[in-house]
Amino acid sequence: MSHTVLVCDDAIFMRTMISDILTQAGFEVVGEAETGMQAVEKYNQLKPDLVTMDIVMPDMGGIDAVREICRDNPEAKILMCSAMGQQALVVEAIQAGAKDFVVKPFQPSRVLEAVQRVLG
Amino acid sequence: MDLSKYAALFLAESREHLGACNRLLLEWERDPSAREPVDGLFRAIHTVKGMAGTMGYGRLADLAHRAEHLLDSLRSGRVGATAATVDLLLRAVDQLERGVEIAAADGDAQFDAGDLGDVLTAAADDPAAAARQVGKKGRWAQASPEVAAPVRDVGRVVQVEVRAGAIMRGARAFLALRRAEAFGAVSGVVPPPAAFESDSFDGRFSFRLESEASDADIVDAIRAAGEIEAVTIGADVMTTAEWQVPSAATGGAAARAQAAARSGQVRVDRRRLDALMNQVGELVVARNRLLELAQAEPGGELEALGTRISRLVSDLQSEIIQARMTPVWQVFDRFPRAVRDLARQLGKQVRFEMEGEGIELDRAILDEIGDPLLHVLRNAVDHGIESPEERVAAGKPAEGRVTLSATRERSSVAIRISDDGRGIDRAAILAKAKREGAAAADLETVSDDLLLKIIARPGFTTAEQLSSVSGRGVGIDVVLTRVRAHGGTVEIATEPGQGTSFTLRLPITLAILRALLARVGGERYLLPLSYVAETVEYDTQPVTAFQGREALVLRDQVIPTVHLRELLGVAPSELPPRRPGLVLEVGDRRSAVVVDALLGQQEVVVEPFEAPRGTPPLFSGATILADGSPALILDAAALV
Numbered sequence: 001m002s003h004t005v006l007v008c009d010d011a012i013f014m015r016t017m018i019s020d021i022l023t024q025a026g027f028e029v030v031g032e033a034e035t036g037m038q039a040v041e042k043y044n045q046l047k048p049d050l051v052t053m054d055i056v057m058p059d060m061g062g063i064d065a066v067r068e069i070c071r072d073n074p075e076a077k078i079l080m081c082s083a084m085g086q087q088a089l090v091v092e093a094i095q096a097g098a099k100d101f102v103v104k105p106f107q108p109s110r111v112l113e114a115v116q117r118v119l120g
Numbered sequence: 121m122d123l124s125k126y127a128a129l130f131l132a133e134s135r136e137h138l139g140a141c142n143r144l145l146l147e148w149e150r151d152p153s154a155r156e157p158v159d160g161l162f163r164a165i166h167t168v169k170g171m172a173g174t175m176g177y178g179r180l181a182d183l184a185h186r187a188e189h190l191l192d193s194l195r196s197g198r199v200g201a202t203a204a205t206v207d208l209l210l211r212a213v214d215q216l217e218r219g220v221e222i223a224a225a226d227g228d229a230q231f232d233a234g235d236l237g238d239v240l241t242a243a244a245d246d247p248a249a250a251a252r253q254v255g256k257k258g259r260w261a262q263a264s265p266e267v268a269a270p271v272r273d274v275g276r277v278v279q280v281e282v283r284a285g286a287i288m289r290g291a292r293a294f295l296a297l298r299r300a301e302a303f304g305a306v307s308g309v310v311p312p313p314a315a316f317e318s319d320s321f322d323g324r325f326s327f328r329l330e331s332e333a334s335d336a337d338i339v340d341a342i343r344a345a346g347e348i349e350a351v352t353i354g355a356d357v358m359t360t361a362e363w364q365v366p367s368a369a370t371g372g373a374a375a376r377a378q379a380a381a382r383s384g385q386v387r388v389d390r391r392r393l394d395a396l397m398n399q400v401g402e403l404v405v406a407r408n409r410l411l412e413l414a415q416a417e418p419g420g421e422l423e424a425l426g427t428r429i430s431r432l433v434s435d436l437q438s439e440i441i442q443a444r445m446t447p448v449w450q451v452f453d454r455f456p457r458a459v460r461d462l463a464r465q466l467g468k469q470v471r472f473e474m475e476g477e478g479i480e481l482d483r484a485i486l487d488e489i490g491d492p493l494l495h496v497l498r499n500a501v502d503h504g505i506e507s508p509e510e511r512v513a514a515g516k517p518a519e520g521r522v523t524l525s526a527t528r529e530r531s532s533v534a535i536r537i538s539d540d541g542r543g544i545d546r547a548a549i550l551a552k553a554k555r556e557g558a559a560a561a562d563l564e565t566v567s568d569d570l571l572l573k574i575i576a577r578p579g580f581t582t583a584e585q586l587s588s589v590s591g592r593g594v595g596i597d598v599v600l601t602r603v604r605a606h607g608g609t610v611e612i613a614t615e616p617g618q619g620t621s622f623t624l625r626l627p628i629t630l631a632i633l634r635a636l637l638a639r640v641g642g643e644r645y646l647l648p649l650s651y652v653a654e655t656v657e658y659d660t661q662p663v664t665a666f667q668g669r670e671a672l673v674l675r676d677q678v679i680p681t682v683h684l685r686e687l688l689g690v691a692p693s694e695l696p697p698r699r700p701g702l703v704l705e706v707g708d709r710r711s712a713v714v715v716d717a718l719l720g721q722q723e724v725v726v727e728p729f730e731a732p733r734g735t736p737p738l739f740s741g742a743t744i745l746a747d748g749s750p751a752l753i754l755d756a757a758a759l760v
Contacts, residue, residue: 013126013129013130013133013171014167014170016126017126056166057163058160058163083166083169083170084173087288088317090291091291091317100345101288101291103287104170104173104174105170105174105181106174120344
């Protein structure tokens with residue numbers, strides 16, 4: 001059975017692209033969220049195998065969402081999607097419980113490598 | 121990966137974000153103490169940057185990055201904001217808007233924002249602010265304890281080297297550390313993790329790990345953090361400092377609990393909706409034909425089926441119309457910025473207000489009226505609003521007002537642009553119209569209607585000097601043509617010294633028109649139902665005269681009559697004295713249109729209509745009737 005994924009990003013562009021990359025690699029994108037709040041809600045509802053999480057989002061950013069999700073689900077596998085120059089935020093996200101990160105602009109191979117590492 | 125299929129999505133979403141930037145900047149300009157606009161701007165620019173980078177638009181991403189950097193400095197209080205900062209950011213948004221269009225068309229190689237990028241960076245890294253910045257540590261460093269914990273010489277020493285080309289080596293190193301922690305207590309990290317983020321971090325670090333696990337398992341686990349060049353265990357390393365992994369930072373998680381419940385939505389290419397709408401239009405015509413056929417056999421199975429299909433088609437039609445409805449703010453959004461810039465450029469003080477932004481119109485209409493509205497707004501600021509000195513001299517407040525409002529009326533939406541400026545100079549318009557032979561030489565006064573007709577003539581302008589703003593001769597006629605093409609009307613009211621208001625009335629949806637079918641002579645014509653107030657019986661007897669025109673009296677109101685036969689040049693013939701009349705109502709103007717016979721109501725699909733030369737200017741479109749024959753649609757505004 002393919003792994004299920006929840007894609008969180010406030011830009012539909014990014015969501016589409018990440019979904020395409022993952023879908024083509026055989027993953028099943030079961031949900032999308034455009035705010036941190038939605039990410040938390042959908043995580044609890046869908047319990048996906050993997051979450052991709054943008055850092056900067058309205059209504060609770062990605063880091064707070066990671067914290068929220070990991071508090072109740074320490075085993076959650078969350079991959080942060082970061083932009084260049086956000087190292088401090090990525091580190092904060094890892095502290096909060098994120099398992100790995102990829103840096104935009106995305107290269108599909110890098111994304112898939114990171115996903116494999118997270119699912120380990 | 122082929123990115124071209126994302127270009128349209130990139131463009132649409134970037135436009136949306138940059139539009140929001142304009143709005144936020146104006147909001148911030150009005151209230152410099154507000155924080156939300158800056159946060160919103162940061163997010164929007166950040167998103168554009170991410171998208172541009174992914175699309176490979178390096179130049180665009182760089183400019184967005186610099187703007188974002190400035191916003192971040194503003195947000196964190198590293199630099200203060202002035203009016204010049206807002207201007208600078210507005211310029212940046214302009215350039216980004218230009219850039220996304222260029223980039224989406226054929227890459228951003230042609231995009232050049234001049235020195236704007238450097239100016240943004242300079243503003244973000246103001247030297248006075250930079251001094252403060254030196255002492256400031258990153259978020260993460262602040263969270264870590266400043267005091268070194270005692271050294272514990274326990275466990276194995278692990279050395280890790282992150283690959284040289286890896287992105288964010290510091291974060292990667294941190295991830296490796298987390299993996300190691302899964303095996304046991306980590307201590308004596310060198311350099312301290314706080315330094316991982318620094319530019320001088322070369323990717324090499326070491327620590328002590330207290331664990332029962334095998335070397336191989338630890339190496340594998342750390343390598344699994346990704347981008348790891350080498351992991352060695354056991355070698356002796358210097359332990360000059362001690363550091364412990366801080367516990368996860370708390371606080372800040374207090375939810376900003378304003379969920380924008382926008383889930384459950386999808387984006388659809390508008391061409392799809394247009395195609396769907398056209399199909400439904402055709403379906404409506406086919407249904408009408410079916411109902412006609414069914415009527416031939418009353419009570420038959422065909423009639424029952426016809427009724428059922430008819431209801432289904434109606435439901436489908438209203439669903440699709442609903443799907444196409446868009447709030448007017450989506451078009452209004454760009455106006456505050458345009459008005460502000462224009463007022464500045466002209467040295468005028470203008471307070472611009474918008475009302476009824478939530479009113480909805482068919483997306484296709486909305487897209488069409490954006491430019492006409494902007495044109496009227498420009499006229500209001502350029503010709504309507506006086507200079508502050510002139511206003512004060514006239515006893516008005518120095519700041520002029522321009523209001524744009526949308527209100528729902530019957531089955532149309534009225535969009536009104538009003539200003540409290542000088543009003544239109546009737547004398548000047550009249551003089552010019554006479555010179556050009558557009559008005560009779562003996563005309564003394566100009567009614568509002570006539571005024572509109574004069575200024576609506578193609579190429580008419582009274583601007584003495586052509587400014588870059590208005591008066592290029594692309595005048596009100598453009599507005600009028602576009603609005604009428606959609607079955608709408610335009611009205612003007614102006615009062616010297618008090619101001620001018622333009623009212624555009626638009627049907628809520630296009631494509632499908634509910635109309636009354638009337639016969640005049642041997643032809644059939646359609647009148648848009650949205651303008652028909654009622655039908656009356658015209659009788660030659662009680663007709664009266666009003667201001668030299670024939671009129672009929674309806675409940676104490678005098679309504680001028682219009683004989684379509686005369687207007688259409690149909691030869692007179694023997695007609696019964698009693699004939700149907702349609703009372704049309706456009707704004708506050710009314711007339712009673714007399715026809716030979718009324719044939720009932722129909723829903724028709726409006727087809728674009730190119731009037732042949734010599735056609736009287738009475739028609740707004742054409743259509744195919746249920747029985748397959750063509751008919752013209754009368755322009756209500758031309759008949760009242």
